[in-house]
Amino acid sequence: MSDPVDSPAPRRKPKAEVTRIGGRRVSPSTMMMGFGYDPQLSEGALKPPIFHTSTFAFESAAAGKRYFEVLTGRRAYEGHGDAEGLVYSRFNGPNQEILEDRLSIWDEAEDALVFSSGMTAISVMLLALCSAGDVIVHSGPLYAASEGFIARVLSRFGIAYVDFPAGADSAELTAVVERAKALAASQGGRVAMIYLESPGNPTNALVDVEAVRGVRDALLDPLTTPIAIDNTFLGPVFQHPLRHGADIAVYSLTKYVGGHSDLVAGSLAGAKRWLAPVRALRNTMGGICDANTAWMLLRSLETVELRMRRAADNATRVCEFLRDHPKVAGIGFLGLLPPGRQKDIYDRHCEGPGSTFSLFLTGGEAEVFRFLDALQIAKLAVSLGGTETLASHPASMTHLSVPDERRVLLGITDNLVRVSIGIEDPEDLIADFDQALAAV
Ligand SMILES: *Cc1c(COP(=O)(O)O)cnc(C)c1O
Numbered sequence: 001m002s003d004p005v006d007s008p009a010p011r012r013k014p015k016a017e018v019t020r021i022g023g024r025r026v027s028p029s030t031m032m033m034g035f036g037y038d039p040q041l042s043e044g045a046l047k048p049p050i051f052h053t054s055t056f057a058f059e060s061a062a063a064g065k066r067y068f069e070v071l072t073g074r075r076a077y078e079g080h081g082d083a084e085g086l087v088y089s090r091f092n093g094p095n096q097e098i099l100e101d102r103l104s105i106w107d108e109a110e111d112a113l114v115f116s117s118g119m120t121a122i123s124v125m126l127l128a129l130c131s132a133g134d135v136i137v138h139s140g141p142l143y144a145a146s147e148g149f150i151a152r153v154l155s156r157f158g159i160a161y162v163d164f165p166a167g168a169d170s171a172e173l174t175a176v177v178e179r180a181k182a183l184a185a186s187q188g189g190r191v192a193m194i195y196l197e198s199p200g201n202p203t204n205a206l207v208d209v210e211a212v213r214g215v216r217d218a219l220l221d222p223l224t225t226p227i228a229i230d231n232t233f234l235g236p237v238f239q240h241p242l243r244h245g246a247d248i249a250v251y252s253l254t255k256y257v258g259g260h261s262d263l264v265a266g267s268l269a270g271a272k273r274w275l276a277p278v279r280a281l282r283n284t285m286g287g288i289c290d291a292n293t294a295w296m297l298l299r300s301l302e303t304v305e306l307r308m309r310r311a312a313d314n315a316t317r318v319c320e321f322l323r324d325h326p327k328v329a330g331i332g333f334l335g336l337l338p339p340g341r342q343k344d345i346y347d348r349h350c351e352g353p354g355s356t357f358s359l360f361l362t363g364g365e366a367e368v369f370r371f372l373d374a375l376q377i378a379k380l381a382v383s384l385g386g387t388e389t390l391a392s393h394p395a396s397m398t399h400l401s402v403p404d405e406r407r408v409l410l411g412i413t414d415n416l417v418r419v420s421i422g423i424e425d426p427e428d429l430i431a432d433f434d435q436a437l438a439a440v
Helices: 061-071 096-106 117-131 144-157 170-186 207-219 271-285 291-300 306-323 342-347 365-374 404-409 426-438
Strands: 111-116 136-138 158-163 191-199 227-230 248-252 264-272 328-332 357-362 391-394 414-420
Touching: 096 111, 096 264, 096 291, 111 117, 111 271, 117 144, 117 191, 117 227, 117 264, 117 271, 117 306, 136 144, 136 170, 136 227, 144 170, 144 191, 158 170, 170 191, 170 207, 191 207, 207 227, 207 342, 264 271, 306 328, 306 357, 306 426, 357 365, 365 414, 365 426
Parallel strands: 136 158, 136 191, 191 227, 227 248
Antiparallel strands: 111 264, 248 264, 328 357, 357 414, 391 414
């Protein structure tokens, strides 16, 4: 080893982070440019290098022992993240750690975890926090794969569920939770989680998170039954569910956070008490995103607010045009909600409408297909939240596997088009929708 005075043992993240300046709290958008990364640790590189390595060299045997003590839960580590040193890339890496630090900022969360997809985040979380005999209470509709994982996979391990419609009020929620408690008691388990998705996919139905929190606190143990919420449609910019009483915010980073339709990833944000068991299962199973994807997401986070605000402004312009068009039967856009319970939830929980909405055409599948095939700027694809505008037909695509009866119940009709508006010039988008509607 060289002289320890000349080259002190490398310490990770030694530089104090700037989180306040001139008496004000630095906003998340500003912190996305540098938080969690010190260029002096990487040859002065302004941007973090991509760490392509499967394992990490310990400075000493004692250090390796310390890292493993924390990793295996023998010793608590009180610092940020999970450990004072990196061990192996199935557990974590520098790019993923920076990403987790920056993601936790948006939700003002104690900790965050990244995964190789949104569904990996959801699956590992549910497996970590639910056991045989337990019951999950969830809102509906859910992203089809989330619903399928709960109903068809977890059921094989003795985990049951009870669901409720997104707009439910406190009285309905109370009845559902009472039913779930009775079911859990009958099968020797407990209500292990309340799992929400708001806005719901694909209808944009909103859940009253504050009401859910009130009912959870009244009927269940807040220290053992967390409220998790899939915040993919509005987060991390337009909705902050932890402020409204949720415990874990869930993301498909594939959508608005990634934002360029060029990667697949997911994340969770929340308190360590909820995320520690999920981290432990991720360490065992794998499922953390790779270093390259983490690096891409760091780049994406620098513009997430810019992109989401532009897309939401574009969507508002496009929906104002579509609303009055004679071939449009209705529109489900959060920026144009009529007065009522959904609008009340929106006003309390959301800070912007996002850019994904439902468009109901006059007619059915034939008219929708003519419309979709006539679009010239908007692309025909599932997914959402990218820089480009996408349109799809849920009834015959993303929700084809949902039984007809349930599809109708969820409002997924044959004349429904799901649109995700991007950051193009809004006048070009309006011209495109105008000419495609003329072809219907
Ligand atoms: C896309 C999506 C998911 C799944 O995310 P992946 O990254 O595709 O695994 C979960 N929830 C919602 C609301 C989504 O839109």
